[in-house]
Amino acid sequence: MSKPAETDASATNHDDFRLSITQALGDQLAAALDKLTPAPLTEANLNRLGDRAGVYQLYRNGEFVYVGKADKSLPTRILKHLRKVSGRQGISLAEMTFTCLYVAEDFSALAPEKLLIKHYKEQGQIRWNNNGFGNNDPGKRRDETVVKANHFDALFRIDLERVISGFKPGTMALSKVLARVSAEAPYTFRYEKKKTGAAYKREVEIPDHELTIAQMLGLIARSLPTEWQIAVLPGRVIMYPDNRRDYPSVWRYYRGEQILDVEPEIGEVGEIPEEPDAVEDDD
Structure with a gap:
């Protein structure tokens, strides 16, 4: 059996063809x-x-x-x-x-x-x-991750001053308020859906004027039990009964009557991986 010919790197009369x-x-x-x-x-x-x-x-x-x-x-x-x-x-x-x-x-x-x-x-x-633009919500496991300076969320924080529509003045169950805000907000509003106790049976009084998302979050926070809080990360809003723990990259907390603006921790510029459960551009 003949051996395959070896290519001479110095030859000019023959070469390998590679089709990609x-x-x-x-x-x-x-x-x-x-x-x-x-x-x-x-x-x-x-x-x-x-x-x-x-x-x-x-x-x-x-x-x-x-x-x-x-x-x-x-x-x-x-x-x-x-x-x-x-x-x-x-x-x-x-x-x-x-x-x-x-x-x-x-x-x-x-x-x-x-x-x-x-x-x-x-x-x-x-x-x-x-820079993470195409990634979806990575879930709770990433809430304590420090957001890198070159991440889309760090470059362009979510806007809480956007007016939220679809609410009529009057009394509304907190569970329905949460569902409406989650559907209307142009970013993720993730909240506890299992261990809620009687918290979501409470009612929220909706005023007779337009509300921004920031104002609506304030109304929600005032309706929650003491151990709950709303935390605003660069790219999403989360709400859990987490005994008001601190998260590194949060820039605002809603805790009962308090609204606390804080300086978020932002990491150095670096590689931003695609989230494994949020495949980029997958319908």
Whole structure:
């Protein structure tokens, strides 16, 4: 049996051919996206999209900051980003534009967003793909984690001064108030749902005027038993009967009648991993 020929590195008349199908796909996807003209990130523009799978790009003030995919519905997925940006300080939806490209549903098995991420990272783009922007709520286990300075949540804290709608003046059960705030807030409001005792049977008096989320959190806190508190982290709000423990990156506490603004602990710039139970851009 003959031995395979060894390539002579100094030879000029022969060489090995290496075909990278995935790189070719990534380059073609990027080329197709680059031909598109970004549109303002508005609900009206998202409503014009077909309810199909695809890949998309987000821009801020003309800078290409994020690439992602939607396995089922582009408008549904991009709307999540719209809501996220709308509830942050230091950034405006008026700064945001997007493009998207429909792809066949079975194409998602090739992980097109990973091909695009590799392509654009090599060009020094898509900074939000490295800063936690696409991650969902990581759950209680991360509440005591120090948020890094380059994390999206540290750069753009949640906005508590946003007016919350859907409340009518009068008395409302605390359980219903919590569910409504959780549904209306453009960021995670996570609260205890098991060991609640009689706490959620209490009633909240809703005043006859518009309320911000901050004001609503104050009403809720005043209705809670002593051992409960509401803690505002850079990217989410949590509420538990935790005997008013301190969390490193919290910047505001609601404890009964008290509203305490504190200096959060922010970590050094560093790598931000994708949350294992919150796969980036997975519908």
